[in-house]
Amino acid sequence: MxxxxxxxxxxxxxxxxxxxxxxxxxxxxxxxxxxxxxxxxxxxxxxxxxxxHPKWVEAVAEQAATLAHCTNLYAIPPQAELAERLVAKAGPGKMLFCNSGAEANETLLKLSRLHGLRKSGTEGKVFRVVCAEGSFHGRTFGGMSATGQEKIRKGFGPLLEGFSFARLNDLEDFASKITDETAAVLVEPIQGESGIQVAEDDFLRGLRQLCDERGALLMLDEVQCGIGRAGDFFAFQRSGIQPDAIALAKGLGGGFPIGAAWVGEAHADLFSPGSHGTTFGGGPIACRAALAVLDVIEQExxxxxxxxxxxxxxxxxxxxxxxxxxxxxxxxxxxxxxxxxxxxxxxxxxxxxxxxxxxxxxxxxxxxxxxxxxxxxxxxxxxxxxxxxxxxxxxxxxxx
Ligand SMILES: Cc1ncc(COP(=O)(O)O)c(C=O)c1O
Structure with a gap:
């Protein structure tokens, strides 16, 4: 070419x-x-x-020939199956599907706003999010605002209010930045874009405790490190913690665009009809592709x-x-x-x-x-x- x-x-x-x-x-x-x-x-x-991969190709081709797109106004059986399979892996909770990692993180950020509203009873009071230096959460305004790298943010200000950054693996730094106004902490268990920086298990456990003590959600971005890549289905699993929300994308679709947010049971009711959505999210081909990925991951x-x-x-x-x-x-x-x-x-x-x-x-x-x-x-x-x-x-x- x-x-x-x-x-x-x-x-x-x-x-x-x-x-x-x-x-x-x-x-x-x-x-x-x-x-x-x-x-x-x-x-x-x-x-x-x-x-x-022949099983992935077969699933995508068969679904394309059967029903390529269906609006979320109607039930999409492969979406329900994919949600069940992911919930079985992540723990009691519910899923929302979208199309990319940035969108999955947007879902988490919207969740944090709803959590802050529930916690304080007033919109715009508890909305802050603490992220890690060197993080990468995507190119949307929410994603850039949560990203702790100047080169990603530069030129696009003003970004969203309320984001602060603490050093990865430095619990004291996080502790000093999580306040009563903090709605959530958002970190990658393994930072990919900034050069494979691993969050230590003790650090993740400490974050879980800090979030519990201060009423903040612990939200994990597993867009790059999830779906088996790090040697556990979710990279956080080695630490034994249970997060409140997880963002997924990349490897989930094995090449077909799909993003997903898992939200733990205690917070799953924060979203209600009309509060979030996307035309293509959870479409039949994307879900069949992801189901083929899960099948092969398990079978092999x-x-x-x-x-x-x-x-x-x-x-x-x-x-x-x-x-x-x-x-x-x-x-x-x-x-x-x-x-x-x-x-x-x-x-x-x-x-x-x-x-x-x-x-x-x-x-x-x-x-x-x-x-x-x-x-x-x-x-x-x-x-x-x-x-x-x-x-x-x-x-x-x-x-x-
Ligand atoms: C950890 C992490 N979060 C979010 C994103 C953004 O995902 P997408 O490019 O699908 O929007 C990426 C992409 O590299 C990522 O690595």
């Missing part, structure tokens, strides 16, 4: 693409010139079953696999990192959400990896993110590690 078509007729909010991906199968994609790539980015944690034990394969892969990257301390600074993450920390800009390294046939995603400036399909083979992970190793050796030679 002539890539200048992009600069001619698409707004330049994304960096100019250098390749056009034409096709995918499993953990591999091919560009429009037929070049093969190992896909360790999975569309930024989206293609959880890899590309063109992909959560357990993510845990095991991710640990092996990380060990392998740790060895490479230890051998090249001038360029690499170790790894972070859990399951198949792995960050390789670099002492130089990760953007140029990610570009170099792409030229070597390996797709990864830069994060936080100096981190290479690996977010492969959950059903990636151990052989493909080893191939990816070998490409990283060769690239680092070449970079090392050039440094000397």
């Amino acid at each position: 002539d890539l200048t078509r992009y600069s001619r007729c698409l707004l330049s909010n994304y960096a100019s693409p250098e390749i056009a991906i034409a096709r995918g199968e499993g953990s591999r994609v091919w560009d429009d010139e037929g070049r093969e790539y190992l896909d360790m980015g999975a569309g930024i944690a989206v293609s959880s079953l890899g590309h063109a 034990s992909l959560v357990e696999r993510a845990n095991e394969l991710g640990a092996q892969f990380r060990k392998r990257l740790d060895v490479i990192s230890a051998a090249h301390p001038k360029l690499l600074a170790g790894t972070r993450g859990r399951g198949l959400m792995v960050g390789l920390s670099m002492r130089v800009s990760a953007v140029a390294f990610v570009q170099d990896l792409r030229k070597r046939g390996l797709l990864t995603v830069p994060a936080g400036g100096e981190v290479v993110r690996f977010l492969p399909p959950l059903n990636v083979s151990s052989e493909d992970l080893e191939k990816a590690a070998a490409i990283v190793e060769t690239a680092i050796e070449d970079w090392h030679l050039n440094e000397d």
Whole structure:
């Protein structure tokens, strides 16, 4: 494809693409010139079953041929089934479906306003939300307002009122910012965009306690780290806490757009007819796609696999990192959400990896993110590690 078509007729909010991906199968994609790539980015944690998984394709195609769209004015059976399956995993509560991660977080933020109203009896009194520095919650006004990164917010002020930011894993900092006017705390159990920063289990437990003491909701953004990616179905589960609300998207649809909010039983009645909604949310194809994702995750034990394969892969990257301390600074993450920390800009390294046939995603400036399909083979992970190793050796030679 002539890539200048992009600069001619698409707004330049994304960096100019250098390749056009034409096709995918499993953990591999091919560009429009037929070049093969190992896909360790999975569309930024989206293609959880890899590309063109036969069960996913069958579900989407069959639903498209049966009923592609249905308004939420009528019942949508796959939506009800998906809600039941997710509630069974998240705990007693209810679901609301939308189309993206940002929209899922908007749902959580609206929930926090309704909670504040119930708590104080007055609209606009208890509405503040405490988020983490370095967080990313999406590009809508609510999402940007909750995002603790200046580069995302810059140029769009005034943003929503009432958001403050505390350091991740610093309970004292959070404690000092959660006041009587705080409606909710919103954090990612593992921050993805800022370079795979893991919220410690003790920290999440401490947040739960703080929120309970001060009457604030604990809302978790699992848009990137959820649906098995971190080696548990939800990344928070390792800490043993129960949040009040969860935002989901990305891997849930395995490539078909879907977002979701889970709201715990105690707060599920805050939404009432007319208080929130979206035309496409919970549509039949999206829900069938997500049901296929859940089926395959369960049938192929992909959560357990993510845990095991991710640990092996990380060990392998740790060895490479230890051998090249001038360029690499170790790894972070859990399951198949792995960050390789670099002492130089990760953007140029990610570009170099792409030229070597390996797709990864830069994060936080100096981190290479690996977010492969959950059903990636151990052989493909080893191939990816070998490409990283060769690239680092070449970079090392050039440094000397
Ligand atoms: C943790 C988190 N929340 C929210 C979002 C926004 O999701 P979307 O791009 O689907 O709106 C992202 C996207 O990267 C994310 O990683």
